[in-house]
Amino acid sequence: MSITKSRTSPTFAKVAEAPRDSRAGSGAGDDAREGVAAVIRPVLTKLFPRGLPVRFAFWDGSSLGPTTGANRVTLRSPTAIGRLLWAPGELGVARSFVTGDIDTEGDAYEILRLLHEAAELELRGGISLGVTLLRAASRLGVAWPPPPPPAEESHVRGWRHSKGRDRQAVTHHYDVGNDFYRLVLGPTMTYSCARFAQDTMTLEDAQAAKHELVCRKLGLDELANRLDRPARLLDVGCGWGSMALHAAKNYGAEVVGITLSPAQAELARRRVAEAMLEDRVEIRVQDYRDLHGERFDAVSSIGMFEHVGERRVAEYFTTLHALLGPGGRLLNHAISSRGGSKMSRRSFVGRYVFPDGELMDVADTVRAMERAGFEARDVESLREHYSATLHAWVTNLEQDWERAVSLVGVARARVWWLYMSASANGFDDGGLSVHQVLGVVPSKRGESFMPRTRDSW
Numbered sequence: 288m289s290i291t292k293s294r295t296s297p298t299f300a301k302v303a304e305a306p307r308d309s310r311a312g313s314g315a316g317d318d319a320r321e322g323v324a325a326v327i328r329p330v331l332t333k334l335f336p337r338g339l340p341v342r343f344a345f346w347d348g349s350s351l352g353p354t355t356g357a358n359r360v361t362l363r364s365p366t367a368i369g370r371l372l373w374a375p376g377e378l379g380v381a382r383s384f385v386t387g388d389i390d391t392e393g394d395a396y397e398i399l400r401l402l403h404e405a406a407e408l409e410l411r412g413g414i415s416l417g418v419t420l421l422r423a424a425s426r427l428g429v430a431w432p433p434p435p436p437p438a439e440e441s442h443v444r445g446w447r448h449s450k451g452r453d454r455q456a457v458t459h460h461y462d463v464g465n466d467f468y469r470l471v472l473g474p475t476m477t478y479s480c481a482r483f484a485q486d487t488m489t490l491e492d493a494q495a496a497k498h499e500l501v502c503r504k505l506g507l508d509e510l511a512n513r514l515d516r517p518a519r520l521l522d523v524g525c526g527w528g529s530m531a532l533h534a535a536k537n538y539g540a541e542v543v544g545i546t547l548s549p550a551q552a553e554l555a556r557r558r559v560a561e562a563m564l565e566d567r568v569e570i571r572v573q574d575y576r577d578l579h580g581e582r583f584d585a586v587s588s589i590g591m592f593e594h595v596g597e598r599r600v601a602e603y604f605t606t607l608h609a610l611l612g613p614g615g616r617l618l619n620h621a622i623s624s625r626g627g628s629k630m631s632r633r634s635f636v637g638r639y640v641f642p643d644g645e646l647m648d649v650a651d652t653v654r655a656m657e658r659a660g661f662e663a664r665d666v667e668s669l670r671e672h673y674s675a676t677l678h679a680w681v682t683n684l685e686q687d688w689e690r691a692v693s694l695v696g697v698a699r700a701r702v703w704w705l706y707m708s709a710s711a712n713g714f715d716d717g718g719l720s721v722h723q724v725l726g727v728v729p730s731k732r733g734e735s736f737m738p739r740t741r742d743s744w
Contacts, residue, residue, distance in 0.1 A: 323345040324349035324350060328351055329419050331343060338405070340353075340402060341356070344360070359393055362388065366383070366429055369429030369433070370382045371420055372423075372429075377635050381638070385702055385705075387701070396708060396712060440638050441455075441639065450576065453643070454574075463699065467691060470684070472683070473490050474491060478527075479590035480590075481493035481675070481676045483672055483676075493672070497669075498529065501530065501620070503744045504616070505587060507534060517539045517540055520583060520587065521585070521587070521610060522544040522545070523587070525546050525551070526555070526589075527551050528554075528558050528570060531544040531568045535568050539567070540567065542568045543583070544571070545571045545573040546572060556570045576602065578610060583611060585616050587617075589620040591621075592620075597627065600651075600655045604656050612728065613728055613729065614735065616725060617726045618723060620722075621647065622646055622720070623721065628646045630644040635706070652722070653666065669722070669723065680707050681708055684707070
């Protein structure tokens with residue numbers, strides 16, 4: 288699939304234009320004695336000691352950095368420096384972007400990549416940077432009081448990964464509005480990595496291909512033949528019901544989908560009714576930890592594992608293992624990172640997008656599955672596919688930007704634009720990956736009931 292990176296994003300065209308330095312292209316704005324550039328130059332030198340990767344323009348028309356190329360970062364207000372002073376690093380920059388105090392112009396993916404590669408210690412400069420920021424903020428008159436954070440930040444409470452706090456986190460992320468998600472995700476309403484098996488595939492085709500791959504890995508048709516009845520599937524974190532609908536429609540499966548988001552469940556049930564599959568698909572608002580005494584033949588978990596948390600991983604896999612009999616399969620599809628990582632409250636994603644999110648190292652995921660009693664049978668990376676998926680989502684958002692803003696407001700729309708654009712770069716450079724891990728429950732005699740090859744997948 289060929290993805291054309293956006294040039295001047297409509298996301299940024301909706302912020303009031305700052306004065307432009309007519310001499311910026313000639314490098315006249317680089318004189319450290321001129322305007323706001325003179326005040327902020329020490330800050331940027333601390334953040335980018337090897338030189339500015341793109342041009343920085345300021346609200347008074349002065350500028351710093353390379354004079355060639357179309358890429359530009361604009362500070363539209365001195366409040367951007369105040370935010371960075373009171374929340375040094377990624378969080379301060381994110382707050383400024385969300386509010387429009389910082390903006391970009393040009394190839395946004397390239398700008399984000401260049402800034403990430405050139406930033407010193409991921410924008411953490413310690414005491415030295417703090418002193419430099421304080422001097423600049425004082426000269427600009429924004430050292431006090433601290434700017435209030437944007438209303439779009441999450442405020443989850445309680446013990447990390449308790450049922451109540453997980454419900455808050457999921458609600459913050461998924462109850463943004465079904466119409467907004469439909470605009471971004473497209474008609475499939477599938478919020479996970481698609482599978483672009485051919486270059487000519489549309490996003491809708493690729494999402495269907497992903498659901499088909501999951502059904503084949505789970506062997507829903509083989510299970511139905513062996514059991515002489517429809518396979519009973521549990522879809523953990525069912526979203527808006529896309530996987531459940533695919534399995535029920537194409538494999539005759541009886542599906543229970545669970546989610547913690549009431550908004551997702553409402554639309555998923557409506558989609559099930561419209562497809563006339565109420566006799567095969569049940570959608571519940573339910574925590575996976577409350578699944579007791581039920582039996583399933585297969586379990587799919589697509590894009591939900593990131594919410595579980597390292598401390599709950601053993602409980603998660605043990606709970607799902609107890610729901611399956613001999614030959615039962617689990618397909619765990621999740622974003623991963625080498626060594627694992629937690630999305631802290633000081634990070635953009637942790638504060639605005641995925642509160643309490645945690646990414647596991649795929650090796651730790653396999654180990655935890657096997658400790659719970661599963662036999663690991665297959666591991667597949669779809670990293671490049673997720674980059675293509677995110678580019679498609681960003682394109683959808685940019686092409687219908689005005690409507691997106693009318694649905695959720697400009698600040699939240701900017702949150703999602705930045706999150707998806709930066710994540711695409713993360714999958715491109717390998718900092719992020721996504722793995723499907725297939726496990727099976729062997730019988731006491733060691734029978735797996737698995738096919739001898741992957742040919743049927």
